[in-house]
Amino acid sequence: MMRPSSSRPLRHALAQPSALRPLPRTSRSLHSTCYRLNGHRASLEGSSTVNADEIAHFSRLSSLWWDETGEFGMLHKMNPVRMQFIKEKLLEIRREETDDDVEEGTVLRGLDVLDVGCGGGLLSESLARMGATTLGIDASESNIAIASLHASADPSLDITSAALSASSSHLYPGVKGKGRLVYENTSVENLLARRGPASFDVVCFMEVLEHVDNPRAFLDSCAQLVKPGGHLFLSTIARNPLSYFLTIFTAEKLLRFVEPGTHTYSKYVNPSEIISYFQTYRSPLSTAVRSAGTPWIGRVANGVPARVEAETRGIIYVPWNGEWRLSPRGEGWSEWCNYLFWVRRPKE
Amino acid sequence: MLVTTQRLTAKTIRKHLSRSAARQYASSSNVEHSDVVIVGGGPAGLALAGALGSSKVVQESMRVTLIEAGDLSKTKAWQLPPDAFSNRVSSITNASQQFLRNIGAWSYVDETRTGPVEEMQVWDGVSGARITFSAAEMSLGGQTVSELSRLTENLNLQRALLRKLEESSSVEVVDKVKVESITTDDREGSPWPLLHLSDGRVIRARLLVGADGFNSPVRTYAGIQSYGWAYDTHGIVATLFHAPRSPFMTPNTVAYQRFLPTGPIAFLPISETASTMVWSTKPHLANALKAVQPSVLVDMVNAAFRLPEVSMRYLHDRLIEAHNGGTPITSEQLREEILFREHSHSIDTHSALSSLSAAAEAGIPPEGSESYPPLVKSIQPGTVASFPLRFSHADSYVGEGKGSRTVLIGDAAHTVHPLAGQGLNLGLADAEALAKCIHDSASRGGDIGSYTSLMPYSRARYFENHKMMSAVDKLHKLYSTTAMPIVWARSVGLEVANELDTLKAALMVSAGSHRLDRTPGSIGVGLAASTLENVAKSISDAQVVGQVASGVVQSGLQQLFRTLSSRR
Ligand SMILES: Cc1cc2nc3c(=O)[nH]c(=O)nc-3n(C[C@H](O)[C@H](O)[C@H](O)COP(=O)(O)OP(=O)(O)OC[C@H]3O[C@@H](n4cnc5c(N)ncnc54)[C@H](O)[C@@H]3O)c2cc1C
Numbered sequence: 001m002m003r004p005s006s007s008r009p010l011r012h013a014l015a016q017p018s019a020l021r022p023l024p025r026t027s028r029s030l031h032s033t034c035y036r037l038n039g040h041r042a043s044l045e046g047s048s049t050v051n052a053d054e055i056a057h058f059s060r061l062s063s064l065w066w067d068e069t070g071e072f073g074m075l076h077k078m079n080p081v082r083m084q085f086i087k088e089k090l091l092e093i094r095r096e097e098t099d100d101d102v103e104e105g106t107v108l109r110g111l112d113v114l115d116v117g118c119g120g121g122l123l124s125e126s127l128a129r130m131g132a133t134t135l136g137i138d139a140s141e142s143n144i145a146i147a148s149l150h151a152s153a154d155p156s157l158d159i160t161s162a163a164l165s166a167s168s169s170h171l172y173p174g175v176k177g178k179g180r181l182v183y184e185n186t187s188v189e190n191l192l193a194r195r196g197p198a199s200f201d202v203v204c205f206m207e208v209l210e211h212v213d214n215p216r217a218f219l220d221s222c223a224q225l226v227k228p229g230g231h232l233f234l235s236t237i238a239r240n241p242l243s244y245f246l247t248i249f250t251a252e253k254l255l256r257f258v259e260p261g262t263h264t265y266s267k268y269v270n271p272s273e274i275i276s277y278f279q280t281y282r283s284p285l286s287t288a289v290r291s292a293g294t295p296w297i298g299r300v301a302n303g304v305p306a307r308v309e310a311e312t313r314g315i316i317y318v319p320w321n322g323e324w325r326l327s328p329r330g331e332g333w334s335e336w337c338n339y340l341f342w343v344r345r346p347k348e
Numbered sequence: 349m350l351v352t353t354q355r356l357t358a359k360t361i362r363k364h365l366s367r368s369a370a371r372q373y374a375s376s377s378n379v380e381h382s383d384v385v386i387v388g389g390g391p392a393g394l395a396l397a398g399a400l401g402s403s404k405v406v407q408e409s410m411r412v413t414l415i416e417a418g419d420l421s422k423t424k425a426w427q428l429p430p431d432a433f434s435n436r437v438s439s440i441t442n443a444s445q446q447f448l449r450n451i452g453a454w455s456y457v458d459e460t461r462t463g464p465v466e467e468m469q470v471w472d473g474v475s476g477a478r479i480t481f482s483a484a485e486m487s488l489g490g491q492t493v494s495e496l497s498r499l500t501e502n503l504n505l506q507r508a509l510l511r512k513l514e515e516s517s518s519v520e521v522v523d524k525v526k527v528e529s530i531t532t533d534d535r536e537g538s539p540w541p542l543l544h545l546s547d548g549r550v551i552r553a554r555l556l557v558g559a560d561g562f563n564s565p566v567r568t569y570a571g572i573q574s575y576g577w578a579y580d581t582h583g584i585v586a587t588l589f590h591a592p593r594s595p596f597m598t599p600n601t602v603a604y605q606r607f608l609p610t611g612p613i614a615f616l617p618i619s620e621t622a623s624t625m626v627w628s629t630k631p632h633l634a635n636a637l638k639a640v641q642p643s644v645l646v647d648m649v650n651a652a653f654r655l656p657e658v659s660m661r662y663l664h665d666r667l668i669e670a671h672n673g674g675t676p677i678t679s680e681q682l683r684e685e686i687l688f689r690e691h692s693h694s695i696d697t698h699s700a701l702s703s704l705s706a707a708a709e710a711g712i713p714p715e716g717s718e719s720y721p722p723l724v725k726s727i728q729p730g731t732v733a734s735f736p737l738r739f740s741h742a743d744s745y746v747g748e749g750k751g752s753r754t755v756l757i758g759d760a761a762h763t764v765h766p767l768a769g770q771g772l773n774l775g776l777a778d779a780e781a782l783a784k785c786i787h788d789s790a791s792r793g794g795d796i797g798s799y800t801s802l803m804p805y806s807r808a809r810y811f812e813n814h815k816m817m818s819a820v821d822k823l824h825k826l827y828s829t830t831a832m833p834i835v836w837a838r839s840v841g842l843e844v845a846n847e848l849d850t851l852k853a854a855l856m857v858s859a860g861s862h863r864l865d866r867t868p869g870s871i872g873v874g875l876a877a878s879t880l881e882n883v884a885k886s887i888s889d890a891q892v893v894g895q896v897a898s899g900v901v902q903s904g905l906q907q908l909f910r911t912l913s914s915r916r
Contacts, residue, residue, distance in 0.1 A: 058537075059535075059537035060537055061537075062537040062538065063537030063538060066537070066538055068798060068799040068800050069748060069799060076798075076799075076800045077800055079794070079800070080789070080792050080794060080800070080801075083792040083793050083794070084792055087791075087792060104405075104791060105404070105405050105408060105409070105791055108793070125793075125795065126792065126793030126794060126795075127793060128793075129409075129793040129794075129795070130792075130793040149537065150537075150538060153535050153538050153540065154554075154795070155381045155552075156383075156554075321807065322803065322807075323803070323804075
């Protein structure tokens with residue numbers, strides 16, 4: 001009823017598994033959904049207005065992806081909690097290191113931030129609004145199109161000038177402070193090859209790890225992109241009977257919150273596994289000298305890393321409030337399903 | 349083939365973006381951007397603007413625009429001699445005052461023009477059952493409150509908010525400009541509201557706030573339905589002048605409200621010699637009352653607080669008769685009627701119940717004077733006005749789909765019967781909650797116009813408002829019955845069980861159960877509590893339901909107060 005009628009056939013098509021469908025997880029996964037465009041091509045071919053049709057098509061996809069009461073609602077609701085964690089953690093470390101009063105709203109300002117698996121741009125937009133110079137990458141061309149279109153409608157996001165040669169700042173009178181935002185259809189590995197290591201102050205990959213085939217190699221590439229003293233944030237799902245029950249049995253099979261097949265239980269990663277990965281992970285000191293620095297996590301007591309090195313926090317969906325809640329520090333049981341993880345690269 | 353598609357997509361999007369950039373640029377001459385556009389410069393809209401203006405995060409990252417059709421420079425320059433008062437006066441609860449203090453606006457309120465309410469007396473016009481409720485009885489977490497609420501002219505408050513707004517550079521106030529139409533800018537599949545103003549400006553809003561009163565054009569744009577009805581009742585307001593209270597009595601800090609079957613009449617003290625009136629009554633009576641000479645209205649008001657209900661009904665009939673006959677009742681005729689009526693009820697002309705008493709002036713006041721407001725002497729010219737009263741509640745406070753990026757506050761979201769003096773307070777609480785919601789979202793990089801960002805506001809206010817509104821609505825209905833006392837009491841008896849729940853809810857709302865630092869001193873509390881005891885008294889008086897039900901009600905009331913005082 002609230003949806004424009006023109007999008008209804010599309011929505012219907014989306015309900016079919018074979019049609020183009022930016023699934024919550026597919027959108028974040030690292031394989032391209034582009035070839036699925038085929039089914040849709042038929043109507044586009046032979047027309048002289050291919051471009052306009054395609055834009056209309058992606059606009060519709062974008063409005064579905066960004067429909068906060070629709071299929072991606074859970075993801076939208078999760079975003080404030082992710083941002084809260086990122087902000088709190090950066091603030092905590094900054095305050096630890098300087099005596100000056102650090103203002104809450106400025107912690108991200110001017111930082112180079114990478115959002116891996118940016119999907120429709122949910123996290124990237126928030127990061128850019130907080131003043132970070134943000135690069136969102138996704139292996140799905142369609143997601144990059146959705147994200148670019150959506151951001152271009154928001155005058156406080158400087159997407160066009162960053163992505164294009166033509167500068168478009170101050171398009172509207174009245175826009176205060178623009179966040180710089182770039183989207184790119186690429187993989188972490190490609191980006192690393194092009195940009196080289198230590199390129200970002202902050203690297204995020206939210207709800208991505210549980211979809212990749214080789215998590216060790218993926219973690220390694222992401223970690224390499226972090227500057228010394230920089231930060232790495234991720235969110236994923238723990239592997240245990242509870243998380244199976246909630247995310248696969250209940251959400252996929254029973255309630256169909258998310259498309260069946262979205263998750264693979266064996267790909268879930270436990271906090272302890274990530275912690276032990278970073279207990280041995282050392283960044284190369286420099287590319288010239290083939291030696292490595294100290295491990296990212298040096299001090300662990302009872303399985304909990306030192307607060308200034310790494311932290312795990314559970315996030316729990318509270319159905320009666322309709323929102324996700326960031327669990328207080330040290331509430332171990334809350335990390336049994338969805339959780340956020342932060343680790344810092346030693347300064348060397 | 350696959351590869352072609354991929355490349356084509358990337359190129360298309362990029363080209364499209366550059367084209368749309370050009371398009372934006374081309375149209376930039378008349379489309380402005382604003383992050384928060386507030387339509388309506390009433391108390392709710394101004395309070396929201398003030399709250400946003402006092403948030404640092406908002407100041408640094410946002411542009412806020414308030415648009416008001418009326419002339420706000422008149423409000424800003426508003427001034428009256430100390431002994432004259434505007435007829436729109438609202439009781440500002442302690443919670444609302446605290447909010448206004450927090451945003452730095454209360455210091456601009458001219459406190460010498462405000463009146464504290466230290467006690468409330470409410471009684472049933474039919475049975476005479478009465479309860480008093482004073483600030484002294486209220487204690488919250490060991491802290492006493494000195495007043496239940498503070499009567500403040502709406503203009504005094506609006507002027508304060510405007511002065512506060514002058515300080516903040518992040519809020520642009522546009523007045524004498526009307527929002528003529530609102531359209532949707534549906535580019536790239538995400539609808540943004542475009543406001544077309546009467547001065548030719550076009551503003552694209554990240555978030556459009558409807559603080560535009562009952563007939564809210566923003567609500568219409570958002571496609572939000574409103575549920576409700578008009579009461580068959582008008583509220584007459586006027587500024588009343590009277591002699592100061594005698595030195596043997598408490599000063600003029602007591603609010604009085606009598607429930608008549610035609611509606612409640614309230615006397616709200618604003619200075620030692622002036623008070624404001626809100627008389628809710630049937631529309632035809634309201635029309636007749638507005639048409640009579642001021643001296644007739646004075647006597648009617650005095651009688652309405654004092655004369656037994658049967659005689660009030662008679663006076664109403666006489667008034668209507670004369671009004672319809674084209675010869676409005678004269679002062680002499682009315683006094684004669686009242687004298688006759690008082691005499692037949694054996695009301696002595698020197699007693700506190702006499703409307704025409706000459707005794708109240710000097711010396712020792714007659715016994716029971718504290719139970720009635722001071723005798724009104726005159727009415728400030730030009731202050732008699734009336735408003736239709738209605739109950740309405742929007743189905744939702746946040747727009748969706750085509751109406752995305754919209755939110756409602758104040759009377760645009762809800763209107764309520766004035767008997768509990770809550771209308772404006774609910775609007776201020778909305779403004780406070782929405783400002784906090786915007787602040788929280790912005791400080792996490794959120795898009796403040798998004799549905800997800802606005803949900804906390806809706807969650808904080810919708811049911812709180814609904815509880816208070818339905819409690820007030822029930823009170824109105826309970827007392828507007830014209831049935832004979834016993835029949836009435838019986839029907840009341842059946843209602844009691846239901847009343848308990850809503851009243852409890854209403855009490856919690858006023859106590860600010862959602863906020864720890866809120867004090868419970870609001871007229872709403874007083875009224876809710878009074879009604880409950882009133883109901884109990886009427887029941888036992890009528891001896892219909894008897895001791896059992898009455899006991900239930902009274903212990904329920906005690907329970908409520910215990911709960912209330914144990915809250916921090
Ligand atoms: C008789 C009576 C007694 C009351 N007593 C009390 C009381 O004791 N305590 C209490 O708390 N409340 C009381 N109220 C309620 C209180 O007055 C209202 O709740 C309050 O005024 C609502 O404020 P608002 O800002 O939401 O709306 P409004 O005051 O109605 O303001 C809306 C504004 O929007 C503007 N506007 C509308 N459309 C447009 C447009 N298209 N373009 C530009 N501007 C536009 C209008 O010009 C107006 O200024 C009483 C109400 C009545 C009728």
